[in-house]
Amino acid sequence: MPSDNYNRAQAMILDDKYNLAKTGFFKELREVVTKYMECDALKVDTFSNGNLDIVITISAKKLYKQLTPVE
Amino acid sequence: MARKIVITGGKGGTGKTTVCANLGIALARLNFRVLLMDMDIGLNNLDVVMKVEDKVVFDFIDVVENRCRAGQALIQDEAEPTLYVMPSCHSAKRQVTADAVKKVISRLSDTFDYILLDCPAGIDVGFRRAINCADEAIVVVTPHLSGVRDADKTITQLTANSVSVNVVVNRVRGDLVASGEMLSAFEVFGLLGHTALGVIPENDDVNCNVDLHACRKPFDVLARNLTSGSYDMYDCVSRYKGVFGRLKRKFKKNV
Ligand SMILES: Nc1ncnc2c1ncn2[C@@H]1O[C@H](COP(=O)(O)OP(=O)(O)OP(=O)(O)O)[C@@H](O)[C@H]1O
Ligand SMILES: [Mg+2]
Numbered sequence: 001m002p003s004d005n006y007n008r009a010q011a012m013i014l015d016d017k018y019n020l021a022k023t024g025f026f027k028e029l030r031e032v033v034t035k036y037m038e039c040d041a042l043k044v045d046t047f048s049n050g051n052l053d054i055v056i057t058i059s060a061k062k063l064y065k066q067l068t069p070v071e
Numbered sequence: 072m073a074r075k076i077v078i079t080g081g082k083g084g085t086g087k088t089t090v091c092a093n094l095g096i097a098l099a100r101l102n103f104r105v106l107l108m109d110m111d112i113g114l115n116n117l118d119v120v121m122k123v124e125d126k127v128v129f130d131f132i133d134v135v136e137n138r139c140r141a142g143q144a145l146i147q148d149e150a151e152p153t154l155y156v157m158p159s160c161h162s163a164k165r166q167v168t169a170d171a172v173k174k175v176i177s178r179l180s181d182t183f184d185y186i187l188l189d190c191p192a193g194i195d196v197g198f199r200r201a202i203n204c205a206d207e208a209i210v211v212v213t214p215h216l217s218g219v220r221d222a223d224k225t226i227t228q229l230t231a232n233s234v235s236v237n238v239v240v241n242r243v244r245g246d247l248v249a250s251g252e253m254l255s256a257f258e259v260f261g262l263l264g265h266t267a268l269g270v271i272p273e274n275d276d277v278n279c280n281v282d283l284h285a286c287r288k289p290f291d292v293l294a295r296n297l298t299s300g301s302y303d304m305y306d307c308v309s310r311y312k313g314v315f316g317r318l319k320r321k322f323k324k325n326v
């Protein structure tokens with residue numbers, strides 16, 4: 001099991017490298033998400049596990065009902 | 072042709088100069104011809120660590136600015152006849168370019184097997200000048216979060232400049248690794264990637280710099296890995312494991 005120090009160091013390094021929160025990706029993601037729901041928080045974490053795992057966490061307050069399919 | 076290796080690390084005080092000096096000694100003991108070049112203009116300390124500060128007549132800025140020949144700025148080590156130091160100085164009148172330093176290095180390249188460049192901290196002018204003169208780098212990193220983070224940024228710059236990267240983890244406290252409080256050298260290697268070259272423990276002899284030859288073993292292992300491509304890692308952790316190890320840990324922490 002990786003130590004807490006290891007997890008923190010890895011998060012820091014990946015954040016320095018990719019920092020999706022500072023890129024257009026994050027902005028566009030927010031736009032898409034807010035079309036479908038009202039949310040408290042939106043978080044993007046990166047983990048390296050051989051591959052790069054990107055975990056998007058959305059804390060949704062209210063999900064809009066989408067009766068008609070969006071094109 | 073000498074292998075030109077820059078000893079860098081990003082953060083200040085990770086032990087770049089210490090590793091440069093001790094690795095130089097270990098390489099000379101393997102009968103290689105070694106030149107240690109202080110690339111830190113301003114906060115130059117390699118001469119002090121190598122105990123030659125009272126022998127400095129010319130420095131590498133004098134060579135760059137043509138006030139002397141390269142050979143005149145070389146100081147031979149007392150104990151190891153194949154080991155030389157080229158000191159730096161507190162300031163340079165004009166901007167010293169990487170090209171000017173490269174010229175000096177290329178003149179000495181056939182005389183030595185290894186040229187180790189002691190790089191200043193940080194990733195600005197001095198760093199860029201030093202890495203421009205090298206084909207390989209040894210990144211000296213301490214097993215602390217801030218150290219690992221800065222080393223990673225340094226490595227990004229090195230790889231962007233096509234300098235191949237080797238990693239040395241310095242100041243490892245075996246007792247703290249065994250108790251899980253400090254990142255292990257292998258965790259640091261895993262985080263940074265690239266070639267794992269060596270592990271240097273936190274050591275009082277190294278810290279006090281009384282006798283550079285006192286803490287030989289980890290540096291000898293490091294020199295062998297560098298010269299032969301072997302992959303031996305100095306073990307400073309297992310003595311702190313098990314029942315006796317736990318006792319030693321307790322004792323070490325409380326003094
Ligand atoms: N393995 C070690 N064990 C104990 N002390 C060490 C070790 N390595 C380095 N030190 C001590 O840490 C201090 C800083 O080391 P050093 O000058 O080599 O770092 P540096 O990276 O060259 O610093 P700078 O960024 O200022 O050039 C010195 O006092 C040195 O003796
Ligand atoms: Mg130094």
